[in-house]
Amino acid sequence: MDFFQILALIVPAAIVSAAPLILTALGGVLSERSGVVNIGLEGLMMFGAFIGAVFTHYGEQWGLGGGSPWMSFVVAIVAGALFAVPHAVASISLKADQVVSGVALNFLAAGLSIFLTKKLFGAGQTPDIQERIGKGDVPVLSKIPVIGDLFFSNAYSTSFVAVFLAFVVWYIIYKTPFGLRLRSVGEHPMAADTMGINVIKTRYISVIMGGAFAGLGGAIYVASIAGNFTGSTISGQGFMALAAMIFGKWHPLGAMGAALFFGLAQSLSITGEQIPLLKDIPDVYLLILPYVLTILALAGFVGRADAPKASGQPYEKGKR
Amino acid sequence: MNLIKGRLFHILVPVVSVLLGLLIGGIIMLVSNYNPISAYAALIDGIFGNGYNLGETIRAASPLILSGLAVAFAFRTGLFNIGVEGQLLVGWLASVYVGIHFDLPKVIHLPFAILAGAAAGALWGVIPGFLKAKFKVHEVITTIMMNYIALYTTNGIIRAYMLAPGERTKDIKESASLASPWLQQLTEFSRLHYGIVVAILAAVIMWFILWKTTTGYELRAVGFNQHASQYAGINVSKNIVLAMAISGAFAGAAGTMEGLGTYQYMTINNAFTGVGFDGIAVSLLGANGSVGIIIAALLFGGLKIGSLTMQSAAGVPTELVGIVIALIIFFVASSYLIRWLTNRFTKGGKI
Incomplete structure (x- = not known):
């Protein structure tokens, strides 16, 4: 097996497993850059996955055919946004500990999504969806030698959506007035307030947008990888997205890069048996790699990662 | 009325949170067509x-x-x-x-x-x-x-x-x-x-x-x-x-x-x-x-x-308890809300 064949095996698989991570990590970036820690990404993603599975299934029954997953994405975006509201209310208005509130959100998602699955379908899992996001060659681009085969053949359209949205989020955060407000509120809310920026409102918008992204990430995971929703569909991807966000230093494009890298590690642990050199390495090492790297990054061994200054602190007007 | 401050408040918050969590859990059961009273009776029996x-x-x-x-x-x-x-x-x-x-x-x-x-x-x-x-x-x-x-x-x-x-x-x-x-x-x-x-x-x-x-x-x-x-x-x-x-x-x-x-x-x-x-x-x-x-x-x-008994006797999925626990955490974490509410009631609407 030559080097190129190995790449052709790993790279597409990496991009596929990265798409949901990219989107969820972007959700985390939006929320945390505004100063609200979001441990609830896992729960938001889980709820999005549940909504994605349910509405793709219903879409098929309503005769939407191939449009069903895309319709479910729209619903999952709305559902993710709504599901982030309790976290926003608790951690922004009620000044709860943001980590605790995020943990509660994870509990709530796990309980609610399986409770509703049992209620709707009378079983612990949703029916398998028929209309998955298909693989396809991108016209023109797939004809480019080497790169075309690696990135644009047999690719999922959702992966391109994820990469595109990473650039959109980058543009929003760094090139628009709203993005400037979002960042200022996360770095020094009091200064931002003095300058007339509505801290509470900006944080609410950011957290809710973050929820929408994480919800979409979950729905895409179901439509492209899992195929249905059970209690174990989302088990740790949200936390891995959190890791990607930190490893990417709270920057949308950094988070995308980290998510792609973690996707690579995940796909290596699955496809590794087919690759001569990696066959002998126990997959434990590949499985723990993303988490070890994140810790090293935080400790400053792989480029220092610093959180937004005001993240984790509720804002109280007039407090010193 | 300073009774609500201090020690009493520390006991009040968890108790109120648990009650609110169970109450909302009951509402969720009502909305999803389960009987909350028989469900909670089964729950207590199961404990x-x-x-x-x-x-x-x-x-x-x-x-x-x-x-x-x-x-x-x-x-x-x-x-x-x-x-x-x-x-x-x-x-x-x-x-x-x-x-x-x-x-x-x-x-x-x-x-x-x-x-x-x-x-x-x-x-x-x-x-x-x-x-x-x-x-x-x-x-x-x-x-x-x-x-x-x-x-x-x-x-x-x-x-x-x-x-x-x-x-x-x-x-x-x-x-x-x-x-x-x-x-x-x-x-x-x-x-x-x-x-x-x-x-x-x-x-x-x-x-x-x-x-x-x-x-x-x-x-x-x-x-x-x-x-x-x-x-x-x-x-x-x-x-x-x-x-x-x-x-x-x-x-x-x-x-x-x-x-x-x-x-x-x-x-x-x-x-x-x-x-x-x-x-x-x-x-x-x-x-x-x-x-x-x-x-x-x-x-x-x-x-x-x-x-477990709640599921077998009243047909309510066990996950309801997960929801109730999540709600309890939310309420305890948002004790600011309970403090605000109790102060409203005890001080007759004056802050």
């Missing part, structure tokens, strides 16, 4: 109804007490240990390893196995503690990462070195077991074991360390204000590492409840046990105090065990 249920409730509460203590101990020093889950897993593995591979009389073997679990958990907790003290890395993120490292590593170790048929390790030797035929017989053959004694002992130890020793005073001082502690000559870094070590030890001991008590072996876990995360809920509801934690653990253990 206290007979000896077996009561035994199972106490059994489920034992690791919850320890994981709650682990979260609370770190909290008292101003640290948020979300890594209880991972520390629990390595503690579980270490205790099972000692239980299988050593041949000692029970008086030595059992304490040795429990201490091995606690030591493994402590070691797993020290890593985030050290990173926090030395590099100022936020412990919430590192402990989450350490959870996954623990999950995959323990699975890898079992698969490589300790595998027995059935995706698990061999059974531990009888001399390292917490199981008690007497307690089982007393509770209509539930899986109740002596772990509850260990858990209550640990609660006493936590109270003693925090409130009756100089070390505990320093730990709490660091929790209140790191800078002031530093100024007063307390070694903040040392206390952070120490707090994470002791917290991890409690978590590791929670793992021994599963390894030496309930299961007598360790399985290859596809996902987390959930006991560590529940510990966050327990410590929050128990207001980080020893007595509160025991009560909260019994409540959550009861809810979990009772939900």
Whole structure:
């Protein structure tokens, strides 16, 4: 097996497993850059996955055919946004500990999504969806030698959506007035307030947008990888997205890069048996790699990662 | 009316939160066409109804007490240990390893196995503690990462070195077991074991360390204000590492409840046990105090065990209890809301 064949095996698989991570990590970036820690990404993603599975299934029954997953994405975006509201209310208005509130959100998602699955379908899992996001060659681009085969053949359209949205989020955060407000509120809310920026409102918008992204990430995971929703569909991807966000230093494009890298590690642990050199390495090492790297990054061994200054602190007007 | 302030308020918040959680859980059941009254009746029956249920409730509460203590101990020093889950897993593995591979009389073997679990958990907790003290890395993120490292590593170790048929390790030797035929017989053959004694002992130890020793005073001082502690000559870094070590030890001991008590072996876990995360809920509801934690653990253990009867007798999915627990955490965390509401009522609308 030559080097190129190995790449052709790993790279597409990496991009596929990265798409949901990219989107969820972007959700985390939006929320945390505004100063609200979001441990609830896992729960938001889980709820999005549940909504994605349910509405793709219903879409098929309503005769939407191939449009069903895309319709479910729209619903999952709305559902993710709504599901982030309790976290926003608790951690922004009620000044709860943001980590605790995020943990509660994870509990709530796990309980609610399986409770509703049992209620709707009378079983612990949703029916398998028929209309998955298909693989396809991108016209023109797939004809480019080497790169075309690696990135644009047999690719999922959702992966391109994820990469595109990473650039959109980058543009929003760094090139628009709203993005400037979002960042200022996360770095020094009091200064931002003095300058007339509505801290509470900006944080609410950011957290809710973050929820929408994480919800979409979950729905895409179901439509492209899992195929249905059970209690174990989302088990740790949200936390891995959190890791990607930190490893990417709270920057949308950094988070995308980290998510792609973690996707690579995940796909290596699955496809590794087919690759001569990696066959002998126990997959434990590949499985723990993303988490070890994140810790090293935080400790400053792989480029220092610093959180937004005001993240984790509720804002109280007039407090010193 | 200053009654609502101080001690009473600390008791009021958890009680009101539990009631609100159960109330909203009832509304969810009503909306989804279940009968909340018969469901809650089944739930209560599932907790206290007979000896077996009561035994199972106490059994489920034992690791919850320890994981709650682990979260609370770190909290008292101003640290948020979300890594209880991972520390629990390595503690579980270490205790099972000692239980299988050593041949000692029970008086030595059992304490040795429990201490091995606690030591493994402590070691797993020290890593985030050290990173926090030395590099100022936020412990919430590192402990989450350490959870996954623990999950995959323990699975890898079992698969490589300790595998027995059935995706698990061999059974531990009888001399390292917490199981008690007497307690089982007393509770209509539930899986109740002596772990509850260990858990209550640990609660006493936590109270003693925090409130009756100089070390505990320093730990709490660091929790209140790191800078002031530093100024007063307390070694903040040392206390952070120490707090994470002791917290991890409690978590590791929670793992021994599963390894030496309930299961007598360790399985290859596809996902987390959930006991560590529940510990966050327990410590929050128990207001980080020893007595509160025991009560909260019994409540959550009861809810979990009772939900089984709720599903079989009233047809309500067990996950409803998960929703109720999530709501309780939200309400306790948002105690600002309850404080605001009570002040409204007691002061007749005036702030």
